[in-house]
Amino acid sequence: MNDAAVLTAARPPTAPHLDLGRRGEQMAARYLQKQGFIVLSRNWRCREGELDLVVTDRNTLVVCEVKTRAGDRFGDPTEAVTPAKVARIRRITGQWLSAHCVNWCTVRFDVIAIVLAPPGAMCLRHYPGAF
Template structure:
């Protein structure tokens, strides 16, 4: 009998949160340019624009608040990494200087009710 393991449950939860966050941004009028863009150093969850500003969003999704609000998981080390990866994204797409904003979107998916999303523009 062969068993093939699927993706870890937390990865599915994270992808669900990223889809909800992307839809949220689109409802606000943003155009999503990249999702889950990867390079050797890491990944950017969402890169979007409002036509004037490039917005890099870190999405944190949790199934409960046992470890606090999901946004609290964005550490100084994570912020530094996101800033470095954003530079790589800009080079990969041959973009020069442009205004950039870094947002955090927190998604809390509880056992009942709809997911709760909090958007923190300019969080870092």
């Protein structure tokens, strides 16, 4: 068996909800780029958690939480952005600013909610300044 086969065989399959989340983040990044934003970070991680997207329009730094659902069975995607999650995103944003030596800028927090249902259809809603 060659090295490539060993590496491929050792990689565990990805959970479907993680694939859905990645797809949603890709769609959100493309949407924001079409709106004129520049993507600075995707899935930026630190000890406390992760920022889905950090973008800029050259005037404002926008931290965007992306929530993707395969349907409405579990409610609207925005319902998952709880006050505790908002507080964590704000703390992580401070760490992103520090890690990237950004001393001062206007920061806005957005939510992008994506519902992919029925198959092949997509509904993307952008909530600027959502929290």
